[in-house]
Amino acid sequence: MDCIAIAVPNAASLSNAKFDGEREWSDLLPDILHLVSKRLPDLCDFFRFRAVCKNWHSESPVSDPPPQLPWLLTRPTSFENQLQFYSLSHDKFLTLSVPESHGMELMGPSQKYVFASDQACSSLMLINPLTGEEVPLPSIDLDWCFPISTSLNCDGYVSICGGKTESKIQTLGLCRPGDNNWTVIRKALEGCLMIYSRGMYYVYSPKTGITEAVDVTSGVVIATISPPPTKLSCLVESCGELLGIFCDHRSLNDPECNIYRLVYEDKFGKWVQISSIGDQILFIDGGQGLSISARGSIESERNCIFYLGSHELIKFDGVTTTYYLAKYDIEARSWEKKSLPSMEKPGWFLPNQYH
The missing domain is CATH 1.20.1280 (Monooxygenase)
Incomplete structure (x- = not known):
């Protein structure tokens, strides 16, 4: 291939050059x-x-x-129209006025849109707290409900779990924004971990260790997956794959973290233990979580898991809850724990959607 010579002006010629003005x-x-x-x-x-x-x-x-680490979203008790976002990178709060969230309970983890519900589940919607955009969802005859995946799945669905106060049977609901009704199935789910992924509900029972793959329209169990070697404490989708995780972040001196990937061989699924999540970062809150790709300024956090945990302190005037962050470096097999400032029921919020 022929080379092309490029003439580069020296410093002297640049200093003598005349410019029309500063840009x-x-x-x-x-x-x-x-x-x-x-x-x-x-x-x-x-x-x-x-x-x-x-x-x-x-x-x-x-x-x-x-690209950035997710924020922790919280609502100050005394400000119904305001939301606070805690930045892990800067260790600071950002407060925004979001009138659309007035009177609504916000639930996550969420990406771009936060799942919002009034007390009676009669008003359900997705809210983008940065733009104020509202996406209305159908109402549903339940006493309580919460999202079981990040608020808007990659295929455009919203999935929830809910129930009636006096019933032992719970409801799994699925819809797309614009639908008039939820597609529902009813099932005994108390104590189970649940997630919606690619047209299926995956329900893990800590009592039996069995995971059921349930068809979202018929409620028929398509596959029954045998228990993994250890119990699971969280289900999360990462890069289109379903991960089951058990981590004991209470014992920082004796790290224990087991990560399993659900794989199918001849239509029979099984949990296979893995030693790395590659360039992904997981953010866990209870039995749910979200996964993002480590790019740009957050590359140093690749192959790590962030857990949002809490402590309850009983006092004479009631119970005080404090929150902390536990970070697990999968390659180094080490925990790092950080106290968080005072918050009201924080949850993970990722302003943009990328994986």
């Missing part, structure tokens, strides 16, 4: 602005970047933020 920061090319905005390590920086001028604002839309 304004607001006139930076859109491609350069985009590259800069995607390198910002935290959304707080991203919002400050957008606020510099109209040009920077238009070239860095909220719908395309930089």
